[in-house]
Amino acid sequence: MAKLEASDAVVFGISIDSPAANNAFAQKIGVTFPLLSDMNRKVLKQYGILKMYNVQKEEYDWAQRTTFVIDKKGVIQSVEEEASAINPNNAVAVCTKLPKK
Amino acid sequence: MRSTHFKTMIFAAALAASLVAGAIRAQQDVKVTHTSLKAGDMAPDFTLLDNQWKQIHLGDYRGKKNVVLAFYVLAFTEG
Numbered sequence: 001m002a003k004l005e006a007s008d009a010v011v012f013g014i015s016i017d018s019p020a021a022n023n024a025f026a027q028k029i030g031v032t033f034p035l036l037s038d039m040n041r042k043v044l045k046q047y048g049i050l051k052m053y054n055v056q057k058e059e060y061d062w063a064q065r066t067t068f069v070i071d072k073k074g075v076i077q078s079v080e081e082e083a084s085a086i087n088p089n090n091a092v093a094v095c096t097k098l099p100k101k
Numbered sequence: 102m103r104s105t106h107f108k109t110m111i112f113a114a115a116l117a118a119s120l121v122a123g124a125i126r127a128q129q130d131v132k133v134t135h136t137s138l139k140a141g142d143m144a145p146d147f148t149l150l151d152n153q154w155k156q157i158h159l160g161d162y163r164g165k166k167n168v169v170l171a172f173y174v175l176a177f178t179e180g
Contacts, residue, residue, distance in 0.1 A: 004169060007167065008166060008167055009166060009167035009168065009169055010162060010166045010167070010168055010169070011168075011169045011171065012151075012157065012168065012169070012170055012171070013171045013172075013173055014149065014170060014171070014172045014173070015172065015173050015174065015175060015176060016175070017175060017176040019150045019151065019152050019153070019154050020152075021176050021177075022151075022152035022176055023152035023153065024176075024177075025152075025176035025177055026152050028177070034151035034152060034153070034155075034157060035151065035152045035176070036149040036150065036151050036152075036157055037149060037150050037151075037152075038149055042147065043145075043147045043149060044172070046145040046147060047136055047138060047145065047170075047172070048136040048137045048138060049136045049172055062174050062175060063172045063173065063174055064136075064172070064174075065172060065173055065174055066136060066170075066172045067169065067170065067171050067172070068138070068144065068168075068169070068170040068172075069167065069168075069169050069170075070144040070159075070162075070167065070168040070169075070170065071167050072162075072163065072164055072165060072166065072167055073163070073164075074143055074144050074146075074159075074160075074163045075141065075142070075143060075144070076138055076139065076140055076141065076142050076143070076144050077140055077167075078140055079136060079138060079139060079140060081136070091169050091171075095167050095169065098167050
């Protein structure tokens with residue numbers, strides 16, 4: 001994370017949890033970046049990563065784990081889904097290659 | 102006698118295996134929505150509340166910072 005901040009990037013975590021739950025989660029895992037609440041799934045729909053889960057015959061929709069890197073012009077530089085999105089090294093690599101100014 | 106025992110064990114093992122396979126299938130019954138966004142697209146703007154109940158506008162970072170958005174499944178899980 002320090003590497004990301006050094007490469008002039010801000011990091012946001014996003015899930016459908018409430019701000020209160022996210023705050024407790026942030027304290028528990030000790031993250032220093034903001035965790036955003038998409039409680040009405042608006043952004044998940046905008047970004048097309050709402051995933052349907054069938055749990056005991058009821059359908060629930062949560063986020064698909066995805067990492068986006070957006071440059072200073074607002075252009076998406078990389079999209080990583082599922083397992084590859086767990087490791088932040090690629091996001092760091094993308095950010096360090098972006099122009100500083 | 103011994104072979105009957107053996108057959109019973111094989112049958113039980115096969116039954117257990119099929120039950121486990123069924124349970125795994127049930128858990129994986131998900132409809133995956135892949136994002137249609139790709140590198141080179143404009144990132145859709147948004148406003149969301151952070152964990153301090155403060156509004157965050159993605160657009161505020163344009164021209165200032167690179168932004169990494171990490172979408173995760175649910176808090177307090179390994180997701």
